[in-house]
Amino acid sequence: MFKKLRTKSKSDLIFDIFNAIILGVITLLVLYPLYFIVIASFSDPDAINTGQVIFFPKGFNTLGYQKIFEDTKIWRSYGNTIFYTLFGTGINIVLTMLFAYPLSRKDFSCRKLFTFFMMFTMYFQGGLMPTYILMQKMGLYDTPWVMVLLPAINVFNVIIAKTNIQNNIPDELYEAAIIDGCNHFQFFGKIIMPLSKSIIAVLVLYYGVAHWNEFMNGLVYLRDEGLYPLQLVLRGILVQNQASADMMADIESMMEQQKAAELIKYGLIIVSALPVLIIYPFLQKYFAKGVMVGAVKG
Structure with missing residues (x-):
């Protein structure tokens, strides 16, 4: 026809x-x-x-870029941020998926209890000072581990991952795996993770961008400048140049300093955003699919 x-x-x-x-x-x-x-x-x-x-x-x-990259702290902070982003995102993905999987199982007896405690933390938190004291007591203060362990799990991302597993992994698949002698850890590693590539790509983007843009935790919990992330160093350079311009007694020197600070401001945005802009197109096709699948049926 x-x-x-x-x-x-x-x-x-x-x-x-x-x-x-x-x-x-x-x-x-x-x-x-x-x-x-x-x-x-x-x-x-x-x-x-x-x-x-x-x-x-x-x-x-190119004066702005010259002033940015002639400072060796930039390269060290780049290395720090790459480490925080890669290592921190890896921890985020593993813990988020490990937390989301049991919450997605209807036969998990403590499912509602853990979901309640998880949701509770979205609305009520300890605050900055208790967290600061906790980091000191745990020996994480002024160490690189505070940058990767403090934001280890995001509740919103756990909800997305849990919903994705519930909607994409049928119970019949779990039952078939159990009959074949599969335990929960094997089912998680061999079934859940391979079938959750789209949502994992979304989580990588969410967590990776958050780690890359992070500066508040570094500002509060880090004192060693050798551990500073990129965003904190770039912020310091910009503030320093602006402060130097304000304190200049010579009008001509102040004008030149302000011009340099103006160029540095735009250069800093490009330097800090470029890696994310390069990586995003490769994850974009998974992003829409993963978010839509994870958003259906809360």
Whole structure:
């Protein structure tokens, strides 16, 4: 049987055109600020302040990047952040999936109790000072482990992973595995983890970005500058340059310092965001699928 080819009606065509225009405008509004930061980081500060930089850089200038990368603390902090992100995300994924799996089992007798305690922590927390004292008592204060163990589990991510397992892994599969002599650990390692690649990709993105952007824990719990994450070092450089400009007695020197601080500001955004922007496209296809699957049937 041959199906008649349907041509779009006039109303459908108008809707498609209108929809494309609206989405195109929204896309430009989202992308332009990022594009502006890129061209501003290579432009002359005077051109930026006078509004000459709109679509293309004016007065090509790499002073901001030179001042950023001539500081050796940048490279050390990059290494620290990479370690915190990779090692911390690995811990996050393992603990989150290990926590989510038993909560997804309907035959787990303490399921409701643990779910209650987990949800309780979303609304009530100990606060900064009790956590600070706890980190000192546990010997984690001013160590790299505070950056990876303190944010080890996120309750929201556990809920997403639990829902994903409930919706994607049927009980019949578990029963078949038990008949074949599989225990819970084998079922988790050989069935749950391989079939949860989409949600794991989402969790990697969530946890990885959180670790990469983390600076508050470093600001509170780290005193050794050699352990500082990237975001904390970049923040320090920016604040230092702004403070130096404010304290300058010489007007001309102050103006030059402010120009350098302006370039550094845009360069810092590019330096800190570039790795995430590079990695995200590779995880994007899993991101939409994992979030949608994990969001259905709470």
